[in-house]
Amino acid sequence: MKLVLTQYTEIAVLIAVVILLIGLYLSWTATRLDRLHVRLDAARVALDAQLVRRSAATLELARSGLLDVATAVILATAARSAQIATEDEREPAESALTRDLRAAFDDPEELAQVRATPEGADLVQELGGAMRRVQLARRFHNESVRAVRQIRGYRRVRYFRLAGRAPEKPTFEIDDEPPAVFSR
Numbered sequence: 001m002k003l004v005l006t007q008y009t010e011i012a013v014l015i016a017v018v019i020l021l022i023g024l025y026l027s028w029t030a031t032r033l034d035r036l037h038v039r040l041d042a043a044r045v046a047l048d049a050q051l052v053r054r055s056a057a058t059l060e061l062a063r064s065g066l067l068d069v070a071t072a073v074i075l076a077t078a079a080r081s082a083q084i085a086t087e088d089e090r091e092p093a094e095s096a097l098t099r100d101l102r103a104a105f106d107d108p109e110e111l112a113q114v115r116a117t118p119e120g121a122d123l124v125q126e127l128g129g130a131m132r133r134v135q136l137a138r139r140f141h142n143e144s145v146r147a148v149r150q151i152r153g154y155r156r157v158r159y160f161r162l163a164g165r166a167p168e169k170p171t172f173e174i175d176d177e178p179p180a181v182f183s184r
Helices: 009-061 069-084 090-104 107-116 119-152 153-161
Strands: none
Touching: 009 069, 009 119, 009 153, 069 090, 069 119, 090 119, 107 119, 119 153
């Protein structure tokens, strides 16, 4: 038995191969988008963890007795507000905590007094590290959001609905610049 390929058979095979290649490409794009969504979710969890760590370090420093009473109350209130803030209130609360930390430590001499004790040096070092990690986690999160938005912006992703039902995630915009004395 001899297989006879006609002109129509060749065209049908060619169309089938093209459809298969397009399907593979769309599958690859959907998988890539899914991996980016997973990375974005992990980045958000890491950012939340770093924000909680910064609030906890601030509370610990405020409760240590090493700061004057007014500064301690302001920092404790801001840290607690950041911890209990709802999703809609989170960005303003975290920005307020950053501003209060900058205001509390705008004087290098005050920070030097806190660092003069062994406990104070450890608390300040922990707080400084937490502030740097918040900056890095926020940048990583926002970069992940940008990458997802870029892929979701492609026409092929929109036309074939490759994003599925995954909601569009916003960037996390806060004031996270640490006090100048922590940068030294």
